[in-house]
Amino acid sequence: MTVGTTLPLLKDPQMQFGATTFFAKQHKGDTCGSNGLPLTPNSIIIVGRAQTLKTINCPYLCQYLDFIRGKHERTIVVSQYCGTPLAELIEKRRFEPEEIVQIAYQILEGLKVLHGRKIVHRTLSNDNILLQSSGDVKLFNYGLFHMSKFGSLVSFPVFQVLYTAPEVFLNGINRLSSDPKCDIWSLGVCLAELALNKVLWSSLKLGQKIRKILSMLQVNGSILEKIAREHNSYEQYLEMPEDLKEIIEECLNVLPSHRPTCDLLLKKPCFQQFKAKEGEGFRKICPPFEIFTIHELYHWWQLAGGDVLLELKKQGLIRSSPPILSLPSLVLIEGVVLGQDRNPATLYDPRIAQMPLDALYQRFAHIPFPVFYPLIHSKSEIIADADPPPYDATALPLVIKEKDPEYQLHRVILLRRLLHGYPFTKDFIVEQSAKDIPPLLRGEIWAALLNIQADYETTYTRIDKVTHTTTDRQIEVDIPRCHQYNELLSSADGHKKLKRILKAWVYQNSQYVYWQGLDSLTAPFLYLNFNDEGKAFACLSAFVPKFLHNFFLKDNSVVIEEYLCKFSQLIAFHDPDLANHLHEINFYPQLFAIPWFLTLFSHVFPLYKILHLWDRLLLCDSSFPIHIGLSVLTQLRDRLLTSGFNECILLFSDLPEVDIEKCVLLSTSTYQNTPRSVTSREHENGKFHKKDELDIVGLKLEELKKERCPRISANDVVNFVRNRPNDVLLIDIRNPTMYSRCSVMGSINIPFSSVSFSDNIIDNIGLHSAALKSKGHKVVVVIGDADTDLETFPTFLLQCNISKVCVLHGGFNRLLSVTPTVLTSNNAM
Amino acid sequence: MANRSGTAQRPNGQSQGKICQFKLVLLGESAVGKSSLVLRFVKGQFHEYQESTIGAAFLTQTICLDDTTVKFEIWDTAGQERYHSLAPMYYRGAQAAIVVYDITNQDTFGRAKTWVKELQRQASPNIVIALAGNKQDLANKRMVEYEEAQTYAEENGLLFMETSAKTAMNVNDIFLAIAKKLPKNEQNTGQGGSVQGRRLTEGNTEPKTGANCCK
Numbered sequence A: 001m002t003v004g005t006t007l008p009l010l011k012d013p014q015m016q017f018g019a020t021t022f023f024a025k026q027h028k029g030d031t032c033g034s035n036g037l038p039l040t041p042n043s044i045i046i047v048g049r050a051q052t053l054k055t056i057n058c059p060y061l062c063q064y065l066d067f068i069r070g071k072h073e074r075t076i077v078v079s080q081y082c083g084t085p086l087a088e089l090i091e092k093r094r095f096e097p098e099e100i101v102q103i104a105y106q107i108l109e110g111l112k113v114l115h116g117r118k119i120v121h122r123t124l125s126n127d128n129i130l131l132q133s134s135g136d137v138k139l140f141n142y143g144l145f146h147m148s149k150f151g152s153l154v155s156f157p158v159f160q161v162l163y164t165a166p167e168v169f170l171n172g173i174n175r176l177s178s179d180p181k182c183d184i185w186s187l188g189v190c191l192a193e194l195a196l197n198k199v200l201w202s203s204l205k206l207g208q209k210i211r212k213i214l215s216m217l218q219v220n221g222s223i224l225e226k227i228a229r230e231h232n233s234y235e236q237y238l239e240m241p242e243d244l245k246e247i248i249e250e251c252l253n254v255l256p257s258h259r260p261t262c263d264l265l266l267k268k269p270c271f272q273q274f275k276a277k278e279g280e281g282f283r284k285i286c287p288p289f290e291i292f293t294i295h296e297l298y299h300w301w302q303l304a305g306g307d308v309l310l311e312l313k314k315q316g317l318i319r320s321s322p323p324i325l326s327l328p329s330l331v332l333i334e335g336v337v338l339g340q341d342r343n344p345a346t347l348y349d350p351r352i353a354q355m356p357l358d359a360l361y362q363r364f365a366h367i368p369f370p371v372f373y374p375l376i377h378s379k380s381e382i383i384a385d386a387d388p389p390p391y392d393a394t395a396l397p398l399v400i401k402e403k404d405p406e407y408q409l410h411r412v413i414l415l416r417r418l419l420h421g422y423p424f425t426k427d428f429i430v431e432q433s434a435k436d437i438p439p440l441l442r443g444e445i446w447a448a449l450l451n452i453q454a455d456y457e458t459t460y461t462r463i464d465k466v467t468h469t470t471t472d473r474q475i476e477v478d479i480p481r482c483h484q485y486n487e488l489l490s491s492a493d494g495h496k497k498l499k500r501i502l503k504a505w506v507y508q509n510s511q512y513v514y515w516q517g518l519d520s521l522t523a524p525f526l527y528l529n530f531n532d533e534g535k536a537f538a539c540l541s542a543f544v545p546k547f548l549h550n551f552f553l554k555d556n557s558v559v560i561e562e563y564l565c566k567f568s569q570l571i572a573f574h575d576p577d578l579a580n581h582l583h584e585i586n587f588y589p590q591l592f593a594i595p596w597f598l599t600l601f602s603h604v605f606p607l608y609k610i611l612h613l614w615d616r617l618l619l620c621d622s623s624f625p626i627h628i629g630l631s632v633l634t635q636l637r638d639r640l641l642t643s644g645f646n647e648c649i650l651l652f653s654d655l656p657e658v659d660i661e662k663c664v665l666l667s668t669s670t671y672q673n674t675p676r677s678v679t680s681r682e683h684e685n686g687k688f689h690k691k692d693e694l695d696i697v698g699l700k701l702e703e704l705k706k707e708r709c710p711r712i713s714a715n716d717v718v719n720f721v722r723n724r725p726n727d728v729l730l731i732d733i734r735n736p737t738m739y740s741r742c743s744v745m746g747s748i749n750i751p752f753s754s755v756s757f758s759d760n761i762i763d764n765i766g767l768h769s770a771a772l773k774s775k776g777h778k779v780v781v782v783i784g785d786a787d788t789d790l791e792t793f794p795t796f797l798l799q800c801n802i803s804k805v806c807v808l809h810g811g812f813n814r815l816l817s818v819t820p821t822v823l824t825s826n827n828a829m
Numbered sequence B: 001m002a003n004r005s006g007t008a009q010r011p012n013g014q015s016q017g018k019i020c021q022f023k024l025v026l027l028g029e030s031a032v033g034k035s036s037l038v039l040r041f042v043k044g045q046f047h048e049y050q051e052s053t054i055g056a057a058f059l060t061q062t063i064c065l066d067d068t069t070v071k072f073e074i075w076d077t078a079g080q081e082r083y084h085s086l087a088p089m090y091y092r093g094a095q096a097a098i099v100v101y102d103i104t105n106q107d108t109f110g111r112a113k114t115w116v117k118e119l120q121r122q123a124s125p126n127i128v129i130a131l132a133g134n135k136q137d138l139a140n141k142r143m144v145e146y147e148e149a150q151t152y153a154e155e156n157g158l159l160f161m162e163t164s165a166k167t168a169m170n171v172n173d174i175f176l177a178i179a180k181k182l183p184k185n186e187q188n189t190g191q192g193g194s195v196q197g198r199r200l201t202e203g204n205t206e207p208k209t210g211a212n213c214c215k
């Protein structure tokens, strides 16, 4: 491998994939279930069931990559596909007994993984055992029986006649379950073909083949011997080494109960040599770090223009026929259709379309080798200079960045490495997430941002998710209404998972109760961790205390009211015009913003928008949502300003298109430009917001509700005076005597008593009105004391459309104790 | 959106007939089909996967009744018991209410009765209440008999209809029946912004009381 090009790395022969396609069974006639809801299309159920297959990672199994729904219940399965099917080699080359034993071992290891997950292959045959150039084998298409719910969701039989165990026929092929032992029989047939080097009964017709298999039930002696004799291979049978013969004969036992399991077979002495070898390799405590995974390659391939559907059409696996050809001859009034030829496409199509990777190779040809080995911790200047300049896409819009294959290559390589080092690398992950989060790794990155620990799975397993509770009805009626446009969430498996997670959450949080909306809040986590319920649950469990502390109390009214008050105050702080207008028309957040904050917009926006919004939210604190709320109002500002109450409320009942990237930008900007204490709340989680006596504590809701401008803490004011005096305008409204005795450095004095509040005219305050008019972005802090009215003056400023007005909490006296002092005094104290 | 605000701002100087505005609130257990009924009435649509309502949603619709134009300002509330504390904020000052239950679920009928009682006690004394037995299209799974509900409605002076948001059966009719029963005197004729503003203020100023209700 030469330094400088990465192609040999990418062109790994095992890093190839292909697609197969079939039709799910269409629902007949009645399309409504017993609850009055439409039946979920079978293809969606399949896609939901199939997800778990993506998590199977075993060197002897091809990895599943994607499941796509096409038109008319078409289902497309994308999976790793590399090597040559054994069926193509039989009778063409010799298989040495040692080689066959190794193949047997690897198939058994693969089957063991499947059976351990209660997945039955059911279609194991030499057509889908792929021999690699390394000599290893990989099973392909082993998930069809599972994803089709034991064949019940498709209209073709899921088995390979010749390889199918006799009991499958005897029990009826439509039985809704299957004993894994049938795979052992199939293995026996596969091995027999290899050992005899004969394609078995190739000349027989379908019915004859079935009869042939059933005839095995009558055989008294060795089935292998009978097969050998029927194929003129008795000699090979005799020459076969005993250990191999024994394996095949045990597999071909007609009684499933007497047929051995994978585990039992793997105990055979002839397999021990392989076990020892593997011990050295990948059975280490920690799996080796992969430079990139086939999932990533598939992702980049798609970004680089790869399109599975298009490829299937190109290669003739998807063909459209003119609709007129599928018209029935007769339709009865009850809807029974007669004389319609069965569409051959509804049968099983064994063809596999290999996906061409050339375009991707070309696209990545120039990428320098070091990109795959990013330096994370420190880079000396020498190295940094020698490196090619980093691929810079920071300035591009988010949607473009997410679709740029090269950028995503960089991001995925870097972030998976960082995730590998989690939790030690948490700070780096935060730093990188602030740029953007690569969609492929979002689930894991979110979990890291939420500090999810490695033991989350045990916790989840231990929780009772089954026992009936009074909340169940509500959860059950909410789930079929929750983000159902999404395939995963609308699938049967999605419903089951969401229900379990919600029940677990209710069980685990006895201080809280289920509020409608919690379903929507959970949806993004389930969507991102569809194959890892425990992690979805852990994320939800970490998310709620951080962002929605006490929102799900049985009586949450004070928490929500305080939150909405702070929202109103934030609007007043940043956008007085809007705040005044909304105030005038009595348009309160209570009327529209409860679903916003209770579900952090997950009930308001579609999933893809929530993901981008939460990408940023997760990096901020619990005040961020009100900044998002403000950013939504800002986007609709012009309409709101010219509308009355009814039009405003209508606007929010059916929220118009909101640009999420703009939301993120706007809310991040106000979030950064708002002193922290302006949004501080009594009811925020003390764990995340530590406070001292110079912060705002003890503010009662009744008081808060009267104040249209927010308060600011002494801590923040001190910080302004010391570090950013040019960003603040301090207005002391005490009487001039007190002001001249002692005042805050740089403050101006506008005695409360000197101002006439009759009209909202800023000039009424006299001399200093100019300072206010030209204040720009400065924060205006009103400082008073116990004797001054702390509502009228700031409200007056607000009504004069002065922005960023806030009131020092605790008044002037709060600053007396601060050392070193921020006060200046004229006479010695 | 544009259309709708257009309707909302219907000029009141129309030559023929008068315009009346009424505030109407929908109450009832979760998932009985309140939002679906409103959606059918306002937009003529039905969504199988209608999202659940959190807090409340506001919509308007105008219908013509002889020489009067009746404009409904509809508050569609959240059905879950927990959101109960918010309900008074919406039904306060309402001139009409539709209490909805699901004919395939007996519990929702019980809950509807509770709502009726609460309205009779707490809402404006002249409020027109209609009872809607929704999901009539699922009559083969009926758990609440028509007669039972009708008797209850008669005893309590309620309008009553079985409806289906899915097939649109009786949806417009129930709103129409309410419109007919509402008094169309001067007080309710919309005179533009000021009346609107005042009435809504009345309706919204007491969230405190609302919060207390949950205990």
Ligand SMILES: Nc1nc2c(ncn2[C@@H]2O[C@H](COP(=O)(O)OP(=O)(O)OP(=O)(O)O)[C@@H](O)[C@H]2O)c(=O)[nH]1
Residues within 6 Å of the ligand: A035, A036, A037, A480, A481, A516, B028, B029, B030, B031, B032, B033, B034, B035, B036, B037, B047, B048, B049, B050, B051, B052, B053, B054, B077, B078, B079, B080, B134, B135, B136, B137, B138, B163, B164, B165, B166, B167
């Ligand atoms: N078959 C049938 N289903 C209906 C009908 N009306 C509503 N539904 C379904 O019932 C479910 C609940 O309807 P919603 O309108 O969301 O109920 P809701 O009363 O607004 O519920 P909350 O917002 O939770 O209070 C949805 O899945 C609707 O599709 C109907 O007339 N017939």
Ligand SMILES: [Mg+2]
Residues within 6 Å of the ligand: B034, B035, B036, B051, B052, B053, B076, B077, B078, B079
């Ligand atoms: Mg609703």
